Amino acid sequence: MKRILKHTKILILVAISVLSLLSFKAYKSLQNPLEKIYTQTDRPFYFPSETIWFKSYVVGTDNTISTLSDIMHAELISPKGAVVKSLTLSIKQGYAYGDFIIDKNWVGGIYTLKCYTNWQNNFGDEVFFTKKITVQKVVKPNLLLNLKFEKEGYGKSSQVISNFEAKDLKNNPLSNTKIDFTVSVKGNIILTESAITDEEGKFKPTFNLPDTLESSDVVLNVLVDYKGTTESISRAVPVVLNTIDLQFLPESGKIVAGTINKIAIKAINEFGKPVDVKGDILDENNAVVSTLESFHDGMGSFNLNALNNKTYYAKLTEPFVSDELIPLPKVYENGVCFSVVSDSLKTYINLFSTYSTDLFLEVSNASGLLLKKPISNQKNMVLDTKDFPIGISKFSIKNAYDSTFAERLVFLNPHKQLNIDLSLEKENFNTREKVKLVIKTYDNANNPIPANLSIAIADNKLLSFADDKQDHILSYLLLSSELKGKIHKPDFYLNSKEPKSKEALDYLMLTQGWRTYIDKPTVTKENAQFIPEQSAIQTGVVLDKKGKPTQAHLLLFDSFGTKVLVFDTAEDGSFLFKYDKNIHLTLMAYKDNGESLTIEKTEFKKGNYNNQTQNNAVENKDGFKEFSKNERLLKQPIKEKAVVAINLEEDSSNLDEVVVVGYGTMKKQALTGSVVQVRAEDISTNENSILNVLEGRVAGVNIVNANGQPGSPTTIRIRGFGSVSGNVEPLIVVDGVPYEQSALSDVDPQQVSSVTVLKDAAAQSIYGCRGTNGVILINTKSGRDFRSYGNKKKLNNAKFNNYAIHQFYNNSPVYTNTPNTFYMPKYEGESLPEERTDFRQTIYWNPVVQTNSEGIAELEFYNSDAITSFKIIAEGIGFNGLIGKKGHFYATKKLLSVDFKSPNYMVLNDIITLPITITNETEKSIETKLEIQLPKHLKIVEAFDDNIKIGAKSAFTKNIKVTPIEKGDNVEITILATSENHKDIVKKQATILSPYFPTELSISGSKSESFEFNINHAVENTITTEFNIYTDVVGDVMNGIESLIRQPYGCFEQTSSSTYPNIMVLKYLKEAGKSNPEIEAKALDFIKKGYKRLISFETSQGGFEWFGHTPPHETLTAYGILEFTEMKEVYEGVDDKMIARTVDWLLSRKDGKGGFKKSKKGYDSFASSPSDVANAYIVYALSEAKIDADISLEYNTAYNDAIQSNDTYKMALLTMTSFNLNQIEKAKILIEKIKNNIAEYGFKKLPVENTITRSYGESKNIETTALTLLALMDETTPNDTLIAEGIDYLVKQRKHNRFGSTQATAMALKVLINYTKKQKQKMISENNNITLIVNGKSLTRKLEITNDGKIAIRDFEPYLTTGKQNVTVKFNNPKAEFPYSLNVKWDSTLPNSSEICPLELETTILDKAYAVGDNVSFNIAVTNTKKEPLSMTTAIIGLPSGTTAQPWQLKQIVEENKVAYYEIFDNYLVFYWREFRASETKEIRLDLKADIAGNYQAPASTVYLYYGDENKTWISGNVLEIAD
Secondary structure, eight states: OEEEEEOOOOBOOOSOOOOOOOBOOOOOOOSSOOOEEEEEESOSEEOTTOEEEEEEEEEOTTSSBOOSOSEEEEEEEOTTSOEEEEEEEEOBTTEEEEEEEOOTTSOEEEEEEEEEOTGGGGGOGGGSEEEEEEEOOOOOOSSEEEEEESOSOBOTTOEEEEEEEEEOTTSOBOTTOEEEEEEEETTEEEEEEEEEOOTTSEEOOEEEOOTTOOOSOEEEEEEEEETTEEEEEEEEOOBOSSEEEEEEEETTSSEETTSEEEEEEEEEOTTSOBOOOEEEEEOTTSOEEEEEEEEETTEEEEEEEOOTTOOOEEEEEESSOOSSOEEOOOEESSOEEEEEEEOSSEEEEEEEESOOSOEEEEEEETTEEEEEEEEOTTOEEEEEOTTSOSEEEEEEEEETTOOEEEEEEEEEOTTOOOEEEEEOSOSEEETTOEEEEEEEEEOTTSOBOOEEEEEEEEEHHHHHHHTOOSOOHHHIIIIITTBSSOOSSGGGTTOTTOTTHHHHHHHHHHHOOBOHHHHSOOOOTTTOSSOOOBOOEEEEEEEETTSOBOOOEEEEEOTTSSOEEEEEOOTTSEEEEEOTTOSEEEEEEEOTTOOOEEEEEEEEEOOBOOOOOTTTOOOOSSOOOOOOOOOOOSSOOOOTTOOOBOOOOOOTTTGGGSOOTTBSOOOGGGOOSEEEEEEGGGSOTTOOOHHHHHTTTSTTEEEEESSSOTTSOEEEEETTOOOTTSOOOOEEEETTEEEOGGGGGGOOGGGEEEEEEEEHHHHHHHHGGGGTTOEEEEEESSOBOTTSSSBOOOBOOTTOOOOEEEEEEOSSOOOOOOOOOOOOOOOOSSSOOSEEOOOOSEEEEEEEEEOOTTSEEEEEEEOOSOOSEEEEEEEEEETTSOEEEEEEEEEEEOSEEEEEOOOSEEETTOEEEEEEEEEEOSSSOEEEEEEEEOOTTEEESSOOOOEEEEOTTEEEEEEEEEEEOSOEEEEEEEEEEEOSSOEEEEEEEEEEEOOSEEEEEEEEESSSEEEEEEEOSBOTTOOEEEEEEESSTTHHHHHTHHHHOOOOOSSHHHHHHHHHHHHHHHHHHHHHTOOOHHHHHHHHHHHHHHHHHHHTTBOTTSSBOTTSOSSOOHHHHHHHHHHHHHHHTTOTTOOHHHHHHHHHHHHTTBOSSSSBOOOSOOSSTTTTOOHHHHHHHHHHHHHHTTOOOOOHHHHHHHHHHHHHHTOHHHHHHHHHHHHHTTOHHHHHHHHHHHHHHHHHHTGGGOOOSOOTTOOOHHHHHHHHHHHHHHHHHTSSSOOHHHHHHHHHHHHHTOBTTBOSSHHHHHHHHHHHHHHHHHOOOOOOOTTOEEEEEETTEEEEEEOOOOTTSEEEEOOOGGGOOSEEEEEEEEESOTTSOOOEEEEEEEEESSOOOOTTOOEEEEEEEOSSOEETTOEEEEEEEEEEOSSSOBOOEEEEEEOOTTEEOOHHHHHHHHHTTSSSEEEEETTEEEEEESOBOTTOEEEEEEEEEEOSOEEEEOOOEEEEETTOTTSEEEEOOOEEEEEO
16 A cells, blocks of 8 residues: 655677578467567767667567567657657567667757567557667766765755765776765755765765755765866755655565564655655554664565554654654455565575465466465475576465465576676777677576677766666566566666665565566457567478478578578478568578489468557457477577578678589689580670570570470470489579579570580589589679679589579568668777877677677777777677676776867857866876867967976876857867877867847738838847749748658647648649659658658547547547548548548537537647637538538537637638538628628738637737638639738748748648649749849849749848848839748847747856856746746757756656756757646756856747747846856
């Protein structure tokens, strides 16, 4: 129960492009076969533009490889929740690997890597593997620092004990070093102390929290002076003041009177994080009968000798004293309970039962039953469990009828891991030096275990900074994948470096239950909705010359001949292989005795590639085919009758012995016997068959029909050869590869370079008995497979001299992504280059490292130019399912090195103090000359002494001040340090931003007119201009066409909003007659992807919801119907049945009163749309679908409401609905009322209460105007003048290629496209022109029709001055006036905020002096100025250069629900909130890490409504000084 308290080398398979591997493992025959996936990445923290490398292990419940699925899906999900990239990967030998390139234009933040198979969809999202990936550019520290707290919960007056550890980049402890630490509350420092680290570089910062503490915002910061600068690390103190969820969990299920009961506890705070607690257990008389104390992460236990009819309570004493008594679970008079203690070798069970019935002990794990035996009441039992597998087992006490009386989970044999040793020749290497790594894998008894591993080697500075606590392979496969809920910092468990891990693991068993699909499986092969995706399977048999099956050796080549698989048939000659992505495979069979063979195929089973989503899947009643089990991994021979998944891989250890000399290149002089050759120049250009080339040109070669009938297959025969058995076919060899005769029809004679016919001894001496009937050698000009584009392997080993060949084809292969190859440079030569350029943060990644039968593998790699600590991380699985991981550290060095820290992003006019550190690793002091080379964007502020003397084995830091003077991307700073014998050069990049306010002015018109506007406070050289005249009415849309095309992302509404413009672009191109194949292809591709995403959000009940959850939402579904209807016009893949099904669901939501029921759940403005607008919108959507359905009651209700309200938006919807339903008279009435509104109010002020998205301001008006124009266009005789006025007004609302919000833009585009259908292009005569007069200076251009529909006037920025501007647009022919737009952009030193934005923003820095290493207290406050709620809100916060938003704190802000999510880019931090209450202010305080000294001006900050981004509130960036 719970209670909420509110208080007050060998074979190393490098990352090659493989087809597949041979897999003998077959999945265990379970009723509910399960798959688990664990994914290792090269690291958890990345910079933009880097690549995420990953490998996934796909295993069964016993952690041996699974062959249930052949396909794995990997997705990279953005901080917003949008899938930004996805991969379909082949699973080979139980693993898949791939990579995601982080686009340089993506925002930073917390991304999610998700990996799953289609089969896993049966068990829900919780079974999918997910890993959080942080993307953010940071200034990496020059020390390896670690800081953690001994407990997870502290309250007022609590003594806080933390553990600090520091190492240098040589992995040596920073011993006997002075440190300072500060404690702050809400940014205000309350304690500052100094201390000295011990010999191990460790110290325990200890302090007491204030008695009057009222905030949980407490931060500990530890600072270390190092090499003339300061490094620091900070963490939030886990303070809990008033809310704890305390749970009591009796060890085996319930508390039974009359015995000592072990009761586990689990305490968490309101955010689900663990809290360490202490307390007393009281009886009814408030007497203390026991005490409780958590052991780790809020988990612990206490013993209670419970008495019958007694009630017990708990009272917390730490981290605060609870005012309330928390009742324990009920005490039962009768029952069964037991306790378990295990040392792995033996497990001790103490049973207590009040029943006389026979009891049984049952031990099971996720794979099935391990043991069942009788157990006596009140008796201790000792079980020998040393042979049980590692992992979670369930101990159950049951009666004879299989009823469970008591049970608990126990983790057995944690020592049964795969041990991995990583050995290097030394621990310190030079930069770019070759490193040899020896890997050994063995079990706990030191037996070698062949294992499949993945190896990553990365910069430990970044890994240490990331401080990742997520799952490793052991914790995930053995714990997280089987237990309910989320384990807090799972890397703690099964970690040999954590002494408390073993005991804490048992508390985890007591407080977390098995996942339901493991404990109580309901998904079976018979009822599974999602079937495994499996490759096509081909079976066959090898026959001897008598036609009887015989065992043989097999060679399977891919289409390119670059990959080969070596294996044998079963004893009965049968074989099986999978096609994977191959269309064409070549199989060769041979025997050691050279016996003639033939290959026959028996059965082809088509592959299943059925990656359904949960929301639109159909039931699979066929189930899936199981694989029988084969214990050996990789190298094990095929066992008789085994079902194997054959996949090809380049096998460097076997290629030389699988080839025959006859299939290689030989000179003609080396041959004996009869040789005839036809060369390319002898082949006529009109030959259409290689058979014609042979016939008549080569003596003794006959081409005959098999049965003498025209059209029957042809046979080649070389005279003089015959066979008693009737086999007279010669051996056909094309480019060194043998083929069947039938394949010759595919050879293009024009691609043939020569044809050679070998007869007599020439054939048999080279090709053995396989050449008995002669040999025809065909060499193509490319030397490539005539069916493919790859090179063939040459066969050149005389060991094999008699092949049978068969070609296999699969016309429907699976299309999977091919992983990229990790770049690993080779640095040869002893001397190192002076300039260091290689700073890759991952220097080695190998997803497939296979240890041999002795458990050994060796690999080599080269270091980069970084002088740092590197960490080698190895994870993997042995052939027997043992799991292991290992880390190893080493360091790099250079005798003389220079390094410096620089902000990744700088701001104009900042003064930045670059700390340049020169390190001397020699045994003597040296004189060095320091030089700095700056780009034009930066200048040095003050001169510096460039001669520096550095002592032996020491370092010196020189601070040099620079200032940015010009904006630029990736500008390069170069530092050189030169001595008599040594030199080092290092370069780093930075982006220089503007701190000013980006200001834009847009003017649109369609006739001769003059304009006035002001340009105030413009920063010099920042003004840019653009003037475009559009010679067709929607040319302005065409101008912005590329920017309107967007990749679909996010939830249903976001995907819809990003896909709608793509549809409109295609429709525009079609209607306007403008061909742009590139844009069309891009738009159509995004439409297809958008459609796929959209239909995935269909719920199990029908209809759509933002994330596909139930219940579906009516208004959102109506929006979907409209979009699908539009989409059908440009994309044939839209499923009419889906639309009909959706309409049927929407109709089922009629309330019988003329309206529609409406779900109260939702996430954005669609959810909050008023019922009257929603009803009108739904009726309109149903009428647009053109499906016969009775909605007369709903239509009439909505019609009457629209008429009475005089709401233009609703009347426009009902007008179009009326035309769709052929209600012409009612349409006329509505049209008349709309025209009256236009006459009275104009398009700018059309009366409207609400739109379907509850938009406001310009977006609201544009949506209404667009619908109004669409309604006017539906008239039988439309008022062209009125429509033209409306179009003219609408065009003028266009700003920055958009028409306000996403919804408004989509509606405006729809209108313009419809108008294009009705309006022909205006005629332009020879003398028509336009003049642009800017402040009295004229620019004239001739009017003409252009391909892109526009005329541009450029380069008039010099005509603009500060202050008031006068611009006149003048057409010389009033009958040839066209729409135009003027866009002026500049940076302003003053905010230019929208007056109607309902949000205010304030950012403040706590007024104090800051130095490098300090935490800069940065406060953000966003206020809703309205007395009504607001929906989704966005704030973009400019951060001062020289500081870093700390990832641990940003993660905590999300976890504590202070924001929905965050993003980060350049010097900006972006926060998103789902809603604001009326007049609410939301506050966030950040501790920005002061990395680099200087004087900084943050860029401007802004806040706005997510769906009203045309109206923003801007404020100036903050000023910050950081001392060195």
